[in-house]
Amino acid sequence: MSPADLKGIIPPVSTPLTADGEVSVPDLERLLAFHLDSGVHGLFMLGSTSESIGLTDAQQESVIATAVRVASGRVPVLAGAIDFTTNRVIDRARRHERLGVDGHVVLAPFYIKPSPAEIVRHFTRIAEAVSAPVMAYDIPGAVQTKIDRGSLRILAQAGAIVGLKDSSGQEANFRGVLLDNADLPEFRVFTGSELMADIALALGAHGCVPGLGNVDPAGYVRLYEAFIAGDATAVRAEQDRLYGLFAITSVAQRPEVGWSAAAWGSFKAALVVRGVIAQAMPTAPMSPLTDDEMARIAAILEAAGLGPVA
Amino acid sequence: MSPADLKGIIPPVSTPLTADGEVSVPDLERLLAFHLDSGVHGLFMLGSTSESIGLTDAQQESVIATAVRVASGRVPVLAGAIDFTTNRVIDRARRHERLGVDGHVVLAPFYIKPSPAEIVRHFTRIAEAVSAPVMAYDIPGAVQTKIDRGSLRILAQAGAIVGLKDSSGQEANFRGVLLDNADLPEFRVFTGSELMADIALALGAHGCVPGLGNVDPAGYVRLYEAFIAGDATAVRAEQDRLYGLFAITSVAQRPEVGWSAAAWGSFKAALVVRGVIAQAMPTAPMSPLTDDEMARIAAILEAAGLGPVA
Amino acid sequence: MSPADLKGIIPPVSTPLTADGEVSVPDLERLLAFHLDSGVHGLFMLGSTSESIGLTDAQQESVIATAVRVASGRVPVLAGAIDFTTNRVIDRARRHERLGVDGHVVLAPFYIKPSPAEIVRHFTRIAEAVSAPVMAYDIPGAVQTKIDRGSLRILAQAGAIVGLKDSSGQEANFRGVLLDNADLPEFRVFTGSELMADIALALGAHGCVPGLGNVDPAGYVRLYEAFIAGDATAVRAEQDRLYGLFAITSVAQRPEVGWSAAAWGSFKAALVVRGVIAQAMPTAPMSPLTDDEMARIAAILEAAGLGPVA
């Protein structure tokens, strides 16, 4: 894979489980086929939405092996090497490479409270130790550290990272990253915000990694294609529709349900409603949604014109 | 091990590394002997201070194997099963059990934003899945989630956890935990604050897990023994002296050095000064201290009367 | 003033001081004339950038009286009624009305940690107690509370607020506010982000309240007029240029200088460089910028083509 292959819609693929909490390979195969049939431009396995942090090492390897097999070279397969610090990420990324991933997605070091110099050292050492390209994943809401523009610039210029997935929700800073690196056409910048994909593209981003893209990948692909075609009206209409669809993530507002369970669980619930996967089981210890919540999600989907997948 | 064996001073043992970043087993053996010779009442391996999150799985197993071998049953060996969510902790804890640990130290689920119900489910499932006792480790500064008093009470009553290590720095809440569970004499409560060990003991805690105890374990043991002997004056004098010694953690205040590198690195630096270990190498990507910083730490140690270990 | 008069560029006017810390009315008059000559569509006095919270009550009244006199009805004059809670805001807003302001800008209640119901009660009571229209000012970075979409919707529908100034930096949520209230054409939505004015307008906002607009009001007016004229290329070019100019806010990165002093002080420094005001004195206790920092700001201005005002 060359970095230039990274563009468009690369959904962070949910990880379907069986009732006893194991990865359901048949469901995952169907979900991957659903994405590929919808025209997505890449697959991001083991991201946040994928509940990477809820899967054991063996389960993670099963997910990657399945994705590589199903994708079969048609689109790039990226995988999150989600771990605390440098050497742990390297170990994990090397295992992923042996399974055939095309690129790694790597967080700032966390649990420790890193300085910018430590952030730069982290990505630099990882890039030296692995073969496939590394994309930085900025998600301060999860790891408490923001990867600052200065560090990104150093890493981009050095080629230690080939791109960025920005899930910071800090759009003005995101714009700064794009301006900073406008002289590096190979540097690929993606937004993780499914609610601002159109804006990110307008600002110069190369694509979007939308969690909500699990539910309606075709919608995001249409949005991207309309953007490439220069049809601003169509882009806007898709994004506004998808903004409304995001309401599914707020359905499970009970004290028993954490934020992650409500959001990631709503995507799985929608995939059940659409007939793509068999059940909406979360990884432990996240709380499952109730039948009532599933029904309310189904109603939102119906209102959005999203029925069962043929 | 019975929970009643958990008491006194249980240092979170630093992990000495070689120049190329591998666990230095000879140094670790010397450090463990230093602790045991100082009279500590237990060993906590793979905690925060131990840079658990900087060590690969293989390195973690080397640390545990060494500690179990050196301790040789004289004191309990606890190990942090530091991971994001339930099933990952279970995998890790089972590996640790095969290596002979006496108990597990487990964080709230993190990266996800768990509800109290999800926190309770996390510890409950882990306790069901492992053999050795589980101690909860509350460190919201690292994992963003505080384990609330209500959840601790449920878990303590159910026996899912045998105790708590509180590194929240929220002393008033800590007192509440002690009051809540005063009817459960088996429930063992430790503070992780090396600066408030005397207060924690006075409030009813069973012991302390002091990071600074790596540098002066004998001091903490004297503090504990003076407390048991009812010698309040001696307790206070030790704690005030140790409070001053904590200044070593603030020596490396450069922008290049993150908070964790400065604090954990200062303990390793002091161990080098005292002749216990050979070098103060941190796990990647943390920045090492400079010779000048080492010299300033040496001066603080000298002022505190802590010379080379005979 | 009708709410429909609120549109376009409404700068949060800096408050020039004399060397002894009093409001410099002559400098303020020149600054107001500079804004009006540049074509701004309104004036926002006593906002954050204006150092409202650094001015005594008497100084605040001097600022408002001057603005009302200079504006002389040509553009609306809004004033921040910046205070903690309901009755204090009402007292302040009534004083401002006696001085002739056209509208009030009001924060969420702060210091207390309000519930959404308390936020709604706050704005509702204020609207009932004053005569001029009230605009909500959402700036969680300053007051720790985010005004949630649900509360804004209730207040907009009830007419308790005629608009919103959003300085949250949460662009995706901002978009939600616009979508929520698309059926209320009178509801006026402004962004406080000088770095995302173009995006806010594209999303349906009615204007921008740019702190950086103190330095280059003509640039923001051109941006707005290009947007109205449908010239997307010109809009983008202005915004990108202004994004670069924002670098002046990062010049004073010394430990002695707080964030606010560095940002608000850089606007005053630029106004000195441009010859609009006589000196860059901040309100106490903020640290003034050094001559070296002033020179670096001058260099950034020169590079941006912003010389002394004729």
Add this chain to the structure above:
Amino acid sequence: MSPADLKGIIPPVSTPLTADGEVSVPDLERLLAFHLDSGVHGLFMLGSTSESIGLTDAQQESVIATAVRVASGRVPVLAGAIDFTTNRVIDRARRHERLGVDGHVVLAPFYIKPSPAEIVRHFTRIAEAVSAPVMAYDIPGAVQTKIDRGSLRILAQAGAIVGLKDSSGQEANFRGVLLDNADLPEFRVFTGSELMADIALALGAHGCVPGLGNVDPAGYVRLYEAFIAGDATAVRAEQDRLYGLFAITSVAQRPEVGWSAAAWGSFKAALVVRGVIAQAMPTAPMSPLTDDEMARIAAILEAAGLGPVA
């Protein structure tokens, strides 16, 4: 007043209101008498618990005038000069001095994000501008800024502040302040934590400013007197009892009730139950407690042996 007069229990006196939200002077007189009859060593008016930030300037002056009149020189009357920045605090403090207060309680500058140098400048200028002594009030939970140990040390040595009220909840840091300034016997240190008064005294603090002291001032006075008498058992018994009583602050856990309304409102509710004041009206926009919540607070009081005041 000399700083040495500041010691013991100095409750932050609640501000009773009438049904229409005005200060109820008769109720305030009764509450002040209740405190004085209970033996408190000073009165702190217009603090957080007093809802200072909910009272208009005129109401604040009424509160101070009443307190000065009722205290009549028997105990020191301190008043919060609660405002954002230096000159605003000075204006307020001067008004308070004209009304006869014995000392000022002053926050770190807020709304701005001050540097340590700016914090030092703030207190230094205020001390120069007023006549009565100034006590620093550290409450980062309300104002987002922690007054660091270094700044406190500079200000204490310079005599710019005569003491500290610490409501940070950071007990280990509080201990450091006491150790840092142990060579300044005139420097008076108070804790704002009603749950850790015994610990603060044991660490060397001179007294406590307990919000819960509104409900049971006699209990806190007994705690203090037992401490002075060296009766550790009696100190502990009082503190443990008062810890339990603090449960009243958690009674109103409805989404409609903000944290401040629940806590401060519970003190007023308890004062109604005890017959000291006529009603538990909060300042706007805080939500009042319901009859059911009042009844649950009454039950907690009854269990604690706190009946109507004779």
